[in-house]
Amino acid sequence: MIFRELPPAWRLPLLLMAMASLLAGVLGGLARLAVDVPVAAQLRAGGHGALMVAGFFGTVISLERAVALHRFWPYLAPLSAGLGGIAFLAQGPWWLPPALFCLAGGLLFAASLAVYRQLPALFTFTLLLGAGAWLAGNIAWLLTQDIGVAALFWMGFLVLTIAGERLELTRFLPPQALGKKIFIALLATICLAATLIPLAPEIGSQLLAGAFLVLAGWLLRYDIARRTVRQSGLTRFVAVCLLAGYGWLAVGGALGALGAFTPGHPWRDAALHAIFVGFVFSMVIGHAPIIFPAVMRVKIPYHPFFYLPLLALHASLLLRGAGSFGDTWAWRQAGAILNALSLALFVLTILVSVARGAYNRKPIV
Amino acid sequence: MNPPLTPSALPSPEQVRTSLRKVVDPEVGVNIVDLGLIYDVQVSPEKLHIAMTMTSPACPMGDMIIEDAETALAADWPEAPPANIELVWNPPWEPSMMSDKARGNLGW
Numbered sequence: 344m345i346f347r348e349l350p351p352a353w354r355l356p357l358l359l360m361a362m363a364s365l366l367a368g369v370l371g372g373l374a375r376l377a378v379d380v381p382v383a384a385q386l387r388a389g390g391h392g393a394l395m396v397a398g399f400f401g402t403v404i405s406l407e408r409a410v411a412l413h414r415f416w417p418y419l420a421p422l423s424a425g426l427g428g429i430a431f432l433a434q435g436p437w438w439l440p441p442a443l444f445c446l447a448g449g450l451l452f453a454a455s456l457a458v459y460r461q462l463p464a465l466f467t468f469t470l471l472l473g474a475g476a477w478l479a480g481n482i483a484w485l486l487t488q489d490i491g492v493a494a495l496f497w498m499g500f501l502v503l504t505i506a507g508e509r510l511e512l513t514r515f516l517p518p519q520a521l522g523k524k525i526f527i528a529l530l531a532t533i534c535l536a537a538t539l540i541p542l543a544p545e546i547g548s549q550l551l552a553g554a555f556l557v558l559a560g561w562l563l564r565y566d567i568a569r570r571t572v573r574q575s576g577l578t579r580f581v582a583v584c585l586l587a588g589y590g591w592l593a594v595g596g597a598l599g600a601l602g603a604f605t606p607g608h609p610w611r612d613a614a615l616h617a618i619f620v621g622f623v624f625s626m627v628i629g630h631a632p633i634i635f636p637a638v639m640r641v642k643i644p645y646h647p648f649f650y651l652p653l654l655a656l657h658a659s660l661l662l663r664g665a666g667s668f669g670d671t672w673a674w675r676q677a678g679a680i681l682n683a684l685s686l687a688l689f690v691l692t693i694l695v696s697v698a699r700g701a702y703n704r705k706p707i708v
Numbered sequence: 709m710n711p712p713l714t715p716s717a718l719p720s721p722e723q724v725r726t727s728l729r730k731v732v733d734p735e736v737g738v739n740i741v742d743l744g745l746i747y748d749v750q751v752s753p754e755k756l757h758i759a760m761t762m763t764s765p766a767c768p769m770g771d772m773i774i775e776d777a778e779t780a781l782a783a784d785w786p787e788a789p790p791a792n793i794e795l796v797w798n799p800p801w802e803p804s805m806m807s808d809k810a811r812g813n814l815g816w
Contacts, residue, residue, distance in 0.1 A: 407768045408766060408768075410768035411765060411766050413770075458766045462764065462765050462797075466764070470766055507766075511766070514803055515738075515743075515814050516814055516815060517816050518803075567814075571735070574737040577734045578734055578735070578736070633734050633735060634768060637769040637771070638768055640771070640772065
């Protein structure tokens, strides 16, 4: 039998590699906050950001794009990213993970270029810029041997990817000329900030954060979620996740604009995790019931229980943020542990839902 | 071999569209027919041919929507031939392709 693309069952190993990065990344993050985790995770705590963004998100986002393109070669991107995460976990030569992530970033950029060429539009261009930000971050890591320099590029990767996808959905609403102009200005500002970051890190990162703050306002104003939140079931759940996430993007952007993206800043943990956890994982929790079935071809029936991991994530992030502001280490640590448990609850919810979907699909005879 | 279906046992294109209205884009909460994703429906005793598009080439939901559409048609028209749903990209989807009802619901 000849397949024109990778069959769903073959996508599972890619997803498992991503999950390995997620698990090790979360444990590594806890180790950084002095939580007692297994020694193997402690030893890899320095790669927390790389495992979370490049190993986990890089793999799943490039897998999602490969599924959309219906061709074989784009699957090499999630394969490279997944292997990059595994290479980091296996503690191979230092250059191997960033080299594999560079390859993955290049392939995702090529796949995003294929998407742009198929439909040249502002939203496909935004997705292309997002892929470019990931590639830039990975190259910066490879050249400097410092994961820290990649962090803001990786943030740009996730924020631009989400913004591009949300921009696409605004086409269902009446066109807004001013909204489009503001979005283009934001893209230009983000590109300028990315150029400034290596030359003048403080100004560059504050400009980037300011652009993210305005982008949060843009999303709250123009996103379809404002309308779909009035619907019911899964559609409303997705909208609630998005709107809550935009709030966190605004918080992270505001803190970053005040200088919190700078290494060593007391609010840095709160600023980075407002965006990486509050904004990005809200999007993940909202879209997993839609995207996971599309990638793996399983059913995930909606259940109001989906709100529980979302609520847990936001409540624990509030606690963590309060710990950062009040300089209360115990709150920060407890918030991070509860962040991790919220994600575990989310993964469990998805797995139980897949089982429910499989059970419901059985023919009644 | 079964005898070919008579035309009266086949759904009309409009009936096919009615069945496809059961497939809803969960993000927007509107079905694929009212979103304007169904470009063409042709019914013959040999096959139900449907040309469908997606709003974005970056969206991974195409195959799943096709599967849901096939399931909806098989449930409503068990005696009809299997649906052959083709994913097409030309012309690209535009908001004007949405039904008046969908556009009204979305604030147009």
